[in-house]
Amino acid sequence: MDRLIGVDVGGTRTRVGAVYAGRILARRAFPTRGLAEVKAAIKEVLLEAGWKKPDAIGVGAPAPMDMRRGVILNAPNLPHWNGANVAEELQDAFDCPVFLGNDANCAAVGELVYGWRAQDFLYVTWSTGIGGGIVAGGQVVWGATGQAGEIGHITLRPDGPHCRCGKRGCLEAFAGGAGLSDRSLEHFGQRFSAEELVERAKKGETGALSLVDDACFFMGQALAIVAELLEPEMVIFGGGLTNSWDFLGPKVIAALHSMSRIRPRVELTKLGDDVGLLGAATLPFHFPKL
Ligand SMILES: [Zn+2]
CATH class of the missing domain: 3.30.420.40 (ATPase, nucleotide binding domain)
Incomplete structure (x- = not known):
């Protein structure tokens, strides 16, 4: 085959x-x-x-x-x-x-077979939504029905913004591209795409920067939960928002380190x-x- x-x-x-x-x-x-x-x-x-x-x-x-x-x-x-x-x-x-x-x-299977080939890692897709895949001991953790690894729907603030999944305060609601865009509408009365928001944050616009900082903080918090739970060797990121990894990555890693004693190596996918x-x-x- x-x-x-x-x-x-x-x-x-x-x-x-x-x-x-x-x-x-x-x-x-x-x-x-x-x-x-x-x-x-x-x-x-x-x-x-x-x-x-x-x-x-x-x-x-x-x-x-x-x-x-x-x-x-x-x-x-x-x-x-x-x-x-x-x-x-x-x-x-x-x-x-x-x-x-x-x-x-x-995507986690792709990383396992053709990418970094780590045996214990969390794969995170960071784009419109936020998805995740777990590999432990060289095996994908599928869960009972194949839904495991949904890092995007870990509830970080039960009273937080509404998420598309029906819950509130999920990581995705704070940090997913669509969630970030929704939050720009709430804060500025004008909708920006996540990419626009990141560009504005890079230029130091205070409002945009605070939304982007929040997104990175909550991403780091979710990673810290997973790190303490599974002790992955790596966290591997892919997805559209990682085009701004030079700006976002250090913020995410700083947040992760502030909330977890376990500090996996954080890298971008090798497979683009x-x-x-x-x-x-x-x-x-x-x-x-x-
Ligand atoms: Zn959700």
Whole structure:
């Protein structure tokens, strides 16, 4: 089983690749829509790679799911994927086994197999939302139904801002791109994107700086909770907001160190934007027994 298709469904972009021995032989990236677009992209990369059919397909998506059946449940951030029967549809179309997993857990698999190759680490996706994946003793910690590692929904302030998950004061509500943008609206009466907010903070604008400092503080607090609990060797970050890592990283690390006696090495992913795609392609080998 070595002709693998990886599908990384992002909140804004979807990446599809034909992966052989850790190399992406053919790839497509496009604004996220639904399964039809993914099927079309798989057909294209198969053709380009010169494969008749893949040996397996792995799909990572940022949505609640039934991993056992390969079905996406309610997906507020992915309207075209609500209730999508990913495994059945792709299996029918490409006549091979299909595996569906949480996107951040897939990225953790990517890091485990092709990235830093640490054996005990937390992977954090820091973008519109915040996702996490745990690897302990060289194994992905999936949890009872595959939802483990949701660092974004650790409650840090029970009376904090509303989170998209329905709770209040989650890490994601403070530090996720969408959460930061919501907070800019509350504070300035004007909505800025998280990237704009970070740029303003870099220039020293007090209001923006205080929101960004808060985000980094809460990120550090969540990492400290995980560090004390699991003693990871590393924390590995990926995702759009890490484009400003030079500015954000030192703040996050300072907060982590102020709240945890255990101080894992904190690094960016070695795989860049491909971490989710490579991880999804390797998901068939790391899929849990559910
Ligand atoms: Zn939440």
